[in-house]
Amino acid sequence: MAKVIGLGGFFFKSRDPAALAAWYAQHLGLPVEEWGGARFEDAKHPGYQLWSPFAADTSYFAPSTQPYMINFRVDDLDALLAQLRTSGVEVDERVDDSEYGRFGWIVDPEGTRIELWQPPVA
Template sequence: MAKVTGLGGIFFKSRDPAALGAWYARHLGLNVEEWGGVRFNEDAQRPGYTLWSPFAADTGYFGPGAQPYMINFRVDDLDALLAQLRVAGVEVDERIDQSEFGRFGWIVDPEGTRIELWQPPA
């Protein structure tokens, strides 16, 4: 039986893709490539990767209408990253959730998108 083997990408609209890419590079350390996106290789033993890439706000790629989404980034030290983002002036939600799935915090990017940061359990 054929099945899904991983996430192929995260694609979304942006008012200013280049500026938003620069913000994510500066504040979250994403390695934004020349073409405007980020390639995540989660398992070097398997082909494929996950992509992160903003699209122009008027793109037709997603079809007509608004497309809601949520981005969740895995992080290695939630407390340190949230502290670093606060110092940089990024909007940080004061709430942190903890469960058997790990710890979760939230920030808001310059376009008003709520981003979830996840530190998996040790």
């Protein structure tokens, strides 16, 4: 059975992402990078975790109206998406392949968009 193997990231809406990221860097020591978020390495699993503020008017979380999106790291994206479809879960038909890995999306029963990420092979 394909499954989630870790947290890939937490993405959320912010009125001023740059100012908020600067606050987290200053007060909590987050290693904010040029792109505006923080990346945390995970030696146990391939990939990393992200903390990333988005503009308040982003449409990236659509169709969800929630102010956040969770990203889970998965072991087999295609198999998991097939399992979820069979179970009646709302699955976005789009799958993105990039240098960062493979991405798919679902919506939970409360309308939260969940991003599923299979990291690239090391």
